[in-house]
Amino acid sequence: MQPNPFPSLDALRGGAHVVSLPMRVKFRGILHREALLLQGPAGWGEFSPFPEYDDGEAAPWLACALESAWHGFPEPVRGSVPVNATVPAVAPEKVEAILARFGTVPAVKVKVAERGQALADDLARVAEVRRLLPEAGLKVDANGGWSVDEAVHALTLLADYGLEYAEQPAADIPGLRAVRLELARREVPVPVAADESVRKETDPLLVAREEAADLLVIKAAPLGGVRRALDVVAQAGLPAVVSSALDTSVGIRAGVALAAALPELPWACGLGTLSLMEGDVSEQPLVPDDGVLAVRDPGVSEALLARHAASPARSAWWIDRLERVYSRLIGAPEP
Numbered sequence: 001m002q003p004n005p006f007p008s009l010d011a012l013r014g015g016a017h018v019v020s021l022p023m024r025v026k027f028r029g030i031l032h033r034e035a036l037l038l039q040g041p042a043g044w045g046e047f048s049p050f051p052e053y054d055d056g057e058a059a060p061w062l063a064c065a066l067e068s069a070w071h072g073f074p075e076p077v078r079g080s081v082p083v084n085a086t087v088p089a090v091a092p093e094k095v096e097a098i099l100a101r102f103g104t105v106p107a108v109k110v111k112v113a114e115r116g117q118a119l120a121d122d123l124a125r126v127a128e129v130r131r132l133l134p135e136a137g138l139k140v141d142a143n144g145g146w147s148v149d150e151a152v153h154a155l156t157l158l159a160d161y162g163l164e165y166a167e168q169p170a171a172d173i174p175g176l177r178a179v180r181l182e183l184a185r186r187e188v189p190v191p192v193a194a195d196e197s198v199r200k201e202t203d204p205l206l207v208a209r210e211e212a213a214d215l216l217v218i219k220a221a222p223l224g225g226v227r228r229a230l231d232v233v234a235q236a237g238l239p240a241v242v243s244s245a246l247d248t249s250v251g252i253r254a255g256v257a258l259a260a261a262l263p264e265l266p267w268a269c270g271l272g273t274l275s276l277m278e279g280d281v282s283e284q285p286l287v288p289d290d291g292v293l294a295v296r297d298p299g300v301s302e303a304l305l306a307r308h309a310a311s312p313a314r315s316a317w318w319i320d321r322l323e324r325v326y327s328r329l330i331g332a333p334e335p
């Protein structure tokens with residue numbers, strides 16, 4: 001039998017802390033972001049799959065946390081990473097205050113296609129960002145919320161604002177491919193980026209084989225860690241941009257390690273999301289400074305872990321989840 005390459009469950013439980021961080025603004029319908037943080041010999045790791053994910057979808061997130069805390073990261077090829085501001089699906093009058101939280105940034109990503117909103121809301125939000133930052137790179141993220149026809153129509157109009165790319169304009173790989181082909185046919189200059197179609201697919205390379213996207217949005221945790229994500233990009237043969245999973249500084253550190261190790265980094269990364277949160281676990285949070293994040297370990301503060309500790313009931317829920325997902329990851333029967 002092969003030795004178990006993973007730390008024991010007791011070692012994981014021993015170094016685990018569950019936190020609940022308040023958001024400044026609702027994002028993905030969330031007002032509190034919960035995370036389980038693990039301390040290991042190489043540092044801290046973050047296990048924070050969204051609560052609705054099942055154990056199978058949560059397993060790569062644990063692999064990423066173990067890489068961070070037990071193995072550390074591959075060598076960076078750059079010392080800092082450009083970062084975009086992220087604007088949730090808010091009314092235009094709220095955009096300025098949100099952008100102000102990010103400071104100077106080279107690019108802005110705007111959420112669009114939010115359920116319950118109309119295309120006019122998206123156009124108004126994007127127009128407001130463009131008015132405030134005429135020179136910034138601009139991209140939109142629909143999180144798969146449009147049909148193919150809606151996506152083509154919306155992006156034809158949004159293209160007037162000058163878009164670097166549109167993230168997940170349709171829900172699945174055939175939809176992305178259809179949007180990409182139709183935009184090309186109409187000569188609408190908006191590249192298609194795949195996000196959910198990489199991180200939620202059992203085969204993260206399918207989108208590339210199907211020629212359904214021009215670039216990949218990659219996240220360290222859902223792809224099973226920095227090394228695995230680098231491997232996906234190398235095999236896909238497409239350019240990539242790194243994004244957060246709305247993490248604490250510990251998870252952002254893994255995203256920075258990924259962005260810093262990619263051979264090419266043509267776009268600003270979605271790693272500025274701590275600016276959307278009210279608190280963090282580090283005294284030196286990984287928030288962008290002048291549009292960049294330095295490649296550094298943020299450190300974790302015992303006092304902040306205590307201040308943001310989740311309730312006993314939520315902590316127990318996360319420890320239970322950790323145990324189940326650990327068993328799945330090492331291929332053992334559940335405890």
Ligand SMILES: O=C(O)CCC(=O)C1=CC=C[C@@H](O)[C@@H]1C(=O)O
Nearest residue numbers: 028086109243244245246270273
């Ligand atoms: O990419 C960014 O600018 C910020 C991160 C971001 O948008 C996301 C973080 C967490 C969950 C996702 O729904 C969302 C995304 O779709 O990329």
Ligand SMILES: [Mg+2]
Nearest residue numbers: 141143167195
């Ligand atoms: Mg996205």
